[in-house]
Structure formats: C-alpha cells, structure tokens
Amino acid sequence: MIENPIPWPHGKRCCVSLTWDLDIESGLAYRHREKITDLLSTRSLLRYDSTVGVPRLVKIFRDLELRLTFFVPGWVIERYPKTIDLLIENGHEIGLHGYMHERSHELSADEEADLLQRAIAVYVRQVGSKPKGWRAPGFTFSSRSADLLVDAGFVYDSSLMGGEIPSLVNTRKGSLVEFPIDWTLDDWPQYMHNRDFDFLMQIASPNRAMEVFRSEFDAARTYGAHWISIWHPFLSSRLARLSAIVELVEHMRKAGDVWFARLEEVNDHVRALMESGKWEPRVDQLPFHRQSDIG
C-alpha cells in the first residue's frame, strides 16, 4: 500500500515510536489564564501528569527496556525541572511543544517567534542542549512555523498529518524531517472528558481504545509504516489504560520485527538513508498554496 517504502534498520518491518505530550497545566493556563486558579479539579487531573504519570511511565518502560519521546512546553520545563531530569536520566527524549501550549494560528508573527525563543531558552537552560524535535501544541502549525523551526536549528517536526512514513518539508530556509501523526493514535478522542476544555467524549474502555491503536499497528507492520502514538500521561498512564498499553507493546514485541525508536533516532536513520542515497523521502514544499491561490 505504501509507495516508496522506507527501509527500516536491521531488516525490521516497521517502526514504533511511543511519543507522549507532557502538557501538565500549560494548555489550561493558555486557555483560561484568568480563571485557572479556580479550576482546581481539572488542575489536579493535569498535574497527575507529573505526580503520578511520569514516574510510573519511567518505571514501567525501564522494565520494558524501551525509551520514549516526550514533547514538553517550555512553561512546563520551567515549572517541573525534576520531572524533566527524571526523563533524561532514563534515556527518554525531550522534544519541544511550544511555550504555553499556545495555538499558533491565534498568534501574530511576533508572538509566535517570541514564544518559540522563550521556549528554546528554557529548554537549553534545563536540558543543556538545543532542541532537535518539535510538535506544535494542538497540532497548530502556522505558515511561519517551518521557517522559524529551521532558523532555530530544529531537525525534525511531528505535527503534520500527511502520511504514514517520514517525509521532508522544505521551506525557503531549509528543511525538516517530518514524522506525520494522526488523531487516530491520540488518546484524547478515546478518553478525554472535561468541561474546562469543552471536550466531552464518551469515555471508551481500554480494550476499545486499544482496538483502534492496535488495528493501526497491525496495518503498519503489514505495510512497513511508522506508527506514532500521541498519548498523555494524565489519560493513558491510569492503571487500567497503562496495563492495556503494556499488553499492546508485548503484542508488538512478540512480532519480533518491529523497530522501537525515539523520534531522534528515526531522524538519524532517515538522514543516513538520504545521505547514502539509499532512499529518498517525499518532499513537501511549505507553506503549500499562498493566500492568493485559495481564491
């Protein structure tokens, strides 16, 4: 089914990247800046990300010997340095996820650039290196985003939705490896029910959610795709759900031919393929049509 299939390393059939967005309260703070201090119940739900979620994930995936990718807003890095340290100490990757879970299409050009710089500064201070990977908060990627990211030295993005294997996005200033995602592998549509986010899903059982995630994996394995979860600790590290994830990972592992990799590792693989001439990804020129083309 996949045109121009990407060769995975060591003869593996497909690639699985377990990525998590660690938003904690940033999205609520962006959305309800004035009244957030009076939304303690939702705040406690989101803080579960760091009080319960991350330590649990660290332990479980240490036992599973798997390393994860976390996308984290700068605002969160500033406020939860120990959580970030814990992740780094355990070999997990930290990508950047905006400053305050801002929605880029609601920002002016200056605001978008300023928040990115602010987020990068926080990241560098805490992590000790510049960020390589980006996921736009709420998957809001503006016409300016790619240029800003290239300028800032990012090497990959994982915010767009145009496929099932890595591609390349080109801007005037350079290019990024793109790891396309989809709401299908996000846990919000299965589990999120919260009035303060105006997001009222009928909560699915873990089995029912895994049916969605697992059918995507089974097809990814059959056809050689890149399967990328977009999970959130406050939703998916609850006991029953994380137990179901462990079962899913064991199902993936039993296949014996799955490459589990953090996105930065996949980025290295893609770039090595390109440099050696062994494989060329699809290239998309951003920002697609200009306004004058829409008409």
Added chain:
Amino acid sequence: MIENPIPWPHGKRCCVSLTWDLDIESGLAYRHREKITDLLSTRSLLRYDSTVGVPRLVKIFRDLELRLTFFVPGWVIERYPKTIDLLIENGHEIGLHGYMHERSHELSADEEADLLQRAIAVYVRQVGSKPKGWRAPGFTFSSRSADLLVDAGFVYDSSLMGGEIPSLVNTRKGSLVEFPIDWTLDDWPQYMHNRDFDFLMQIASPNRAMEVFRSEFDAARTYGAHWISIWHPFLSSRLARLSAIVELVEHMRKAGDVWFARLEEVNDHVRALMESGKWEPRVDQLPFHRQSDIG
C-alpha cells in the same frame, strides 16, 4: 421490504457503488478563507487525499478490478489536474461536487448559479466532456439546485436521502435520476476528528466502522437495494481502514450476486429500464412544498 424493487442486470441481487468525495482542501478553504494558510496541520491531513490516498486507491482497486466514482469540486480539479488524469486513465468516474465545497443554502441564487457554471467550465476544460453526475457538497441541495442541474445537462444526482433504490426527481425543467445516500455509509461519523471543522467524533476502529457499513450491505443484498458508500481518501485510505475495506469488498464479492457499478453505469441501467418499460422508479416533484405551504 422494498416496494417496487428494481431489477438489477444479469440477475444480480443488489448493486454496490463505491463512491468517494475528493474534497482535498476545498471545504477548509470555503470555511476558513482568511486563516487557512495558517492551518497547516489540517491542510496536510486533507492533502493526503491526493498525495497518498488517490494513488493508493487507484492501485488497490486496479488489483480488485473495480472502478469507482469520485465527486470532485471544481476548485480541486483546477489545482490537481494530474490526480484527475490518473483517475480517468484508470477508468474511474468523475462527478462534480460543487466549486469550492460551498454550502448551497448559504448562497444567493446568483452565487449558486455562478459557482455551478465555474465548476462546469473547469470540469469541461480538464475532463473534456460535460459532467453527468452531481453530489452537493455537504449534501446541501437548495430549492434551485435541481433546475440548475437539469439546465446544465446533468443526468443524475446523488445528494438526497429519500430511499434505498434509485428514484426520479422532477423539476419544472426536466428530471434527474436520483441515487439516494445516507450519513450511515459516510466515513465522517466514524473517523473524523478535527477542530478546524468543529467535528469531534470519537474515532472508531476499522472493525467497528465496518460493522455499520457491512450490516447495511447485508440488508441491501437481502432486499435488493443500492448500497452507496460516501468515503473520503484522507480518512478511508489510511492503511488499517483500507485493509478493512478490501475485506468488506471481498465479503461482497464472495456473495457472487452483487453488481459493482459506477453511478453513471447505474444511471444508464435505470434509464434503459424506464425506456423499455420494464420498471418505473418512484418520482418526486421538487422542491417539495413551497414556502407558503410550510406556515
């Protein structure tokens, strides 16, 4: 269950038309004309229609030896001529689907007529013939639509929802064969989750969606109905979903008594039945009651 059942050709028991709406970015452009250039993530999702979806569908259905019907807005035909060529070369039918996925009840009479003319001109230029079939974008069919379509030489419509077999809609100016559809066989309620369209469904697994589509097929076969999918490449050509569709098609095929046909073929069949006097469809006079009748 069906009054006045239609005889299908070659003694087949029912008819299956696999129709797809190829909207790409037209609906987003209509809805968010000003800010679409800053909605890159949703744009990339929709462009999957052409970058991944259509080539994949062409290949899979070539292998299955089945030909499909695509409804395409003029705006899309203008911008994706190669995609249209690829479909035509492979024997798929191109119906018209508005100009910019406009919602007809939001338009004035002049706007509706102008957009139709604009879409037809684009179609003729690209396809080389006048369009025969129409599906109203968003199933928005105004009191003027039927007259406009008859005037423009269309022979069938597939936008209304009044039954499970072909019928005839009459206007002052002439008539159209009507192929009634229903949201039940649309993939949006099963899979679509996107804030920019304000459409947040809990994403179903492919099995769960197929349960809906397949139960409709099983009943269609039992009772001799016309089963018409309304699918979208960016949703239903994802790996896991298209795999499930292939299984559904094999289930249909195994029955041995299903007529797979593009809508233009079904239109020819219906008209031949009528001309030969072998069968008369139900006739609906449009536009139903007048405003003064509603009161």
Added chain:
Amino acid sequence: MIENPIPWPHGKRCCVSLTWDLDIESGLAYRHREKITDLLSTRSLLRYDSTVGVPRLVKIFRDLELRLTFFVPGWVIERYPKTIDLLIENGHEIGLHGYMHERSHELSADEEADLLQRAIAVYVRQVGSKPKGWRAPGFTFSSRSADLLVDAGFVYDSSLMGGEIPSLVNTRKGSLVEFPIDWTLDDWPQYMHNRDFDFLMQIASPNRAMEVFRSEFDAARTYGAHWISIWHPFLSSRLARLSAIVELVEHMRKAGDVWFARLEEVNDHVRALMESGKWEPRVDQLPFHRQSDIG
C-alpha cells in the same frame, strides 16, 4: 426491583409498546421556518418517513401481527392524510404529538393552547374522533401542558421520564395515565447524524443499538416493567435497522410471556385495574414545585 408492581393481563410478565414518532418535516419546519425550502437533503431524509417508512412498517408489522402506536403532529396529519389513513386501516393507534413539533417551553401560554387546539381540530377532522394520547414534541412538557390536556379530553400522556411502569399525573383539573419513557429507548442517540438539527451522533450499527434496546427489554421482562420504544421511521425503518428490530421482536415473542399492546390498550388496562381496586399506580401532582419553591 419494582415497588408496587403492576399486574399485566393474562399473567404476562411484562408489557411492550412499540411506539413511533412520525414527525416527517414538522420539526425541521419549526426550527428553520425561513430556510427550510433550501434544505432539500434533510427534507428528503425526513420525508422517507412517509414515502418509505410507514408503508414498510405497515407491511412488516402486518406480517408480525402486531399493532403500533404512532404519535403524529397536526401539521403532519394535515399534509399526509393518506399516510394516516393507511395506519388507521391497519389497526395502528394515532396519538397526538403537538402541531408543528413545537417546543412548549419556548411558547407563551396562549401559543401553547392555540397550537393544541389547532392540532386537535386537524386530528378530529382526519381521524374522526378526539385524540386520547399525547406525547410532547421533543419531550417538552410545560407547567401548563397537563391542564390543557385534561381540559381537551386526553386520557393518557407519554412524555415524562419518571419510572418504568405506568403512573398517574394529577392536575387541578383532573388526571392522566402517564406512560414514562426515556432517551435510552429512543433511536436518535444511536442513529441521528444531521447538521440541520445540530445533532451529530456517531452512527451505531444496528447490533450495537439493539444491545441497548434489548438489555432494557431483558430487564423489563425480569422485573415486570413496561418497555416503550420511541422510534422514528426515517431512522429505524431503514433495511438493516428494521431487520434488527424484527429479530428483537422475535426475541421478545419467543419469551412467550410478553404483552404487546398499543398505549391506548395499556391505558384501558390501567384504568380497569384502578376501578376494580386491584392495583393503584403512583400518583404525581403536577407541576411539581412552584417557581417560588425553587429559590
């Protein structure tokens, strides 16, 4: 589980009333009076009620030897006299369902009274007798509704949601037998997906909907309750769904101890029990608290 259980006739264990709301276009006309003439696709969907739904139901339930209760707005009775005649000829009951599917809490006292009189006049003219049974459109039952219904000679209502067996509602002017219903046995939450009604459910498969309806029946049978469907021909008489309903009815019938009855028959039974002193229903005084009690 049921306090004060009602004795059903002939030693039956529970009662099943298959009731249908035949709204056709009335609700759309009430909601979109100005623009309805340009909503042809939704109109065609709703008109399926009469073009396809009712004739099909009449035939299927004739074969099943079961009689149904239909609640019909006056506006519909006026416009579809043959549909009403067909139902009556086949022994189905016609209850009243407002005039134009109006929502009573949006009306002034005078408007509510006027629309009721208008609906009754239409009913009497077409049916030849005064209506006995009422179901409030949209289950909107105002503080005035019960008085108006008693004054107009109605003997029962089926709009409230306070239980699983018949009860009595008292007003200053008299009383009505009340047959309580619930959204659980309504087909809208399972199947309705339509933008013009701003009602976008993820469409369930017939099996999944029947799981809801059947679990309610199994419990009704175990505990002696009154199971009352609230179905709509344009949704539930589609081929696959009606096939599933026929299976459900066969499941009910196989039990051997279910009393299938139209609501007017159940009304007669309840009143006979009360008059003979064999059973006393729960009595609710309407309209519950007064405004001054709410605080």
Added chain:
Amino acid sequence: MIENPIPWPHGKRCCVSLTWDLDIESGLAYRHREKITDLLSTRSLLRYDSTVGVPRLVKIFRDLELRLTFFVPGWVIERYPKTIDLLIENGHEIGLHGYMHERSHELSADEEADLLQRAIAVYVRQVGSKPKGWRAPGFTFSSRSADLLVDAGFVYDSSLMGGEIPSLVNTRKGSLVEFPIDWTLDDWPQYMHNRDFDFLMQIASPNRAMEVFRSEFDAARTYGAHWISIWHPFLSSRLARLSAIVELVEHMRKAGDVWFARLEEVNDHVRALMESGKWEPRVDQLPFHRQSDIG
C-alpha cells in the same frame, strides 16, 4: 504501578467505595432558575432519583449487605427529608454536595462561603451532626474551597482527580484527606442524554458501560488502588443498569480480597495509618500555583 501503596485493612488488596451523587433537581434549578418550571420532562427524569432510585438502591444494597456514600446538595436535603432519613436508617453515609449544585468558579468569594454555610445548616438540621465529607458539584473546586471546608470542620474531600489512592491536601488552615475521582467512573459520559443540560452522549448499553467500570476495577485490584464510582440514581438505578451493577459487585466480591467501604470509613483508616506512622500519604499544597505564577 502505584508508588507508596496504601495498606488496606485485614490484608485486603484494594478498596471499593460505591458513591452516588443525589442531585435530583438541584443542578437543573441552578442552571435554569427561570424556566425550570416549564421543563417537566427533565424534572420528572431527575425526580426519579427519589421516587424510584433511592428506595430501589436501599433495597438492593440491603440485600447485598453493602453501605453506600451519597453526596447530596443542601437544597435537596431541605426538599427531600424522608429520602435522607431512609438513607441514614439504612446505614448509608451522607456527604455534602454544595447547596444548589452551584459551580464554584462562577461564584464570588462571599457567595461560595454563604452557600456552604447554608448547606451546612440544612445538613445539621436534618442529619443531626456536622458533615464530614464533601464533593464539589460538577467537580468545581475553587482556590478558596479547601480553606472553607477546613474551617467548617470537614475531614475529607472527594472532588479532585490527582491519583488512584487517598492523599492529603494542605491549606494554610489545615488539611483534608482527599479521595481522588475521575470521569472514567462517572455514569454521565456513558448514559446521559439531555438537551436541558446540553449533554448529548450516545447512550451506551449497560455491558459497554460496565466494560469501562470493570476494567478500572480489575486494575485497581491488581495494583491495590481505591476504586470510587460516581453514579446517579436517575441514570444507574434503571433496571438494566442496576442489574449490571449487581453483577459487577458480585464480580468484585467473588475476588474475596476487596474492602467495600464508605468514604468516612476509608477516612478513618487513612487517619489511623497516619497516626500510627504505618503509612504516609502524598501531600499536595493547595491551591497549587498562585495567579502570579501562571504568567
């Protein structure tokens, strides 16, 4: 999976608290103060709480020999004293649930304090003692709520969502035991469908809802957590749903190692553990960040 697991009494593996919110009409009255008297159908649905729900629950759980926790608004205690008496006589716990199901973040500081005092006064008058336990209506817990509760002598709260075992929340004035809950064990997302609450879920079958509740229980038992339902009699004491709950309770009981306890009992257990030094809960300082920290 659980850091710092709590030892349950008598060597039990996990704890189950069956808690119910008995709102009756309070939430509707708060939301629609002016027009509630014309919303009789929704009112009858909510009144089922007391006319059918509570008596049924009392009987069923008497047979099961289990005692429940009910959170009740003051407005409801005032209007339904017999319902409260019935619960108390049967050993069920009454916690406070606001005065009128108000949403605390919509209130001024004075209003919140006044409504709490009003609710406490009603509680004391009816129950004969001061309330110990609190659940914020709609899980709306303001920055002031904890201080107000400590001042008023409450000993525990069950409104926040930060975990799966009891914790402690500290304020300037003292501390409360916190029993964290989650929408996952609430019955609204599974069953609630009502326009007057603007809450339109696709109604799940009891089996499907139990799949959610039971998977949470199975994980709670495996890992030693505190499973807390948030159910509503008008939804979950319907025949089919309560039958499914009875089966779930039997499943829990068959395990043989589950501690069924009202929240006040769990509170006593937690405090005894702390006093004896056998276990220390996680402590959260409320109200988390200050406004000035959000930035």
